[in-house]
Amino acid sequence: MADQSGKDGGYGMVNRLRLAVAPGIWGTKRATLKPLALLLLAVALLVLGSGCRAPFPIEERAKAAWTATAMAAPPTATATPSPTATPRATPTPLRTPGATLFPATDLDQIASRVAALRGLPLKSRVPMGTLTRDELRSYLTSSYEKENAREILEKDKAVLVLLDLMKESDDLYDLSIGALTEQIFGFYDFETREMKLIGAGQKLTPREELSLVHEYVHALQDQHFNLGGRLKEAKGNGERSLTLRSLSEGDATLFMGLYGQKYMTPEQRNAATNGDQAGVPSQQGMQSAPPVLEWQLLFPYLRGMAFTMSLYKKDGVVEIQRAFANPPTTSEQILHVQKYWANEGPQTVDPPDLAPVLGEGWSKWHEDSMGEFGLWCYLRGGLSDELSFKASDGWGGDRLALYRNAEGKHALVLATSWDAPQEAEQFFAALGELYKAKKSVNATSQDGQRFTWLGSGRSGYVGMREKQVVVVISPDDGATSKMVGGITPLLR
Secondary structure, X not given: OOOOOOOOOOOHHHHHOOOEOOOOOOOOOOOOOOOHXXXXXXXXXXXXXXXXXXXXXXXXXXXXXXXXXXXXXXXXOOEOOOOOOOOOOOOOOOOOOOOOOOOHHHHHHHHHHHHHHHOOOOOOOOOEEEEOHHHHHHXXXXXXXXXXXXXXXXXXXXXXXXXXXXXXXXXXXXXXXXHHHHHOOEEEEOOOOEEEEEOOXXXXXXXXXXXXXXXXXXXXXXXXXXXXXXHHHHOOOHHHHHHHHHHHHHHHHHHHHHHHHHHOOHHHHHHHHHOOOOOOOOOHHHHOOOHHHHHHHHHHHHHHHHHHHHHHHHHHHHHHHXXXXXXXXXXXXXXOHHHHHOOOOOOOOOOOOOHHHHOOOOEEEEEEOOHHHHHHHHHHOOOOHHHHHHHHOOEEEEEEEEEEOOOOOEEEEEEEEEOOHHXXXXXXXXXXXXXXXXXXXXXXXXXXXXXXXXXXXXXXXXXXXXXXXXXXXXXXXXXHHHHHHHHHHHHO
């Protein structure tokens, strides 16, 4: 949601920057890295090898195909439109210096195939262009400035630091631009309605062809469902932004795989995922990134693909069209498609404003919902994949509020509601294990329904009652005590 000043901010900005990842898929190894541009193509082709008739155990298939955690940007990142109008740019010819243009017949054939597979006619030709890596960095920097990204990312960072998912010394702005500059292979710009490839040559490689397929699907989504406008409307609401992008990116990734299975030879598919590595950028920037950026990187693509695969298996493209007419609203619905079909929405959670109890100099800076996926990230900061996934299942709703004082210190309250008391107990117990596992934290259990902890320059409290679990984190015990006093009505 928007913060008190009406500006976008906080936790959801990471999602808007194409940094998402799927829980339950990745390990923690970071030694042997392979660009996600190739990994995502691999999984799209691998899981479709049986023509979509088999079950879809994406975690097992991904683990079998990839031996290390992916740390890169998607093969094609979809550029979010800026909130203010910009002059429409003149499309750059699809070329690199000294190279001839790609034959229009090749591009038209790809577009025609994609439209037929996706069941949507291309209403108008999509302008094409290329960017060098340097031009891409300038483009991203300009987009960030238009989006007021520094302030938004400052809120993101404050939340992630309080949750021990990022260091105070990390520069989220530079990490985000650096990661995307290194790894983007192409994108569809909803503002100019153009497609761009990064450093394309005179002959399309199999990898570039599949990247174009992915972007043609985005163009179809935009032309038929006003995707760009809807993404703009979802800004400031982290869950809705994430789920709309999960639908759109999952759709594009699914049909990238279907295209490869139908129109490419095994040799071409192998070349797309394991062949010529020319033009594949380094992983240096992402090597230094905190794991949470990896986790948030892939969620719309892989979990989105699993979601749209379920839709496709139920009723083909017709079911996917229905989903664009009635999109999922929570990451829980993306993770559990049956909850989407049952129209199970979030429970309302409305914690009181704690700025008055914190005292002079404190104000609410931002608020949003973390969702099931956000809670997975929180737990995954110290617990195993399996335990984090299990303990975040059963999410009913949540609300996170971030506070800041005149000295630039931060505090937060996270109020959660669960589908049943036993699921609240499971989350509460997982939080206890999380803080016990942290070497820099001294956790003290008071009883079976609350505990406190102190360490890393922060003080924390976790309380539970029936289906409610509340987390408070502040700079010191005094602030924590005040916040707990203000939040206690939720636990009565």
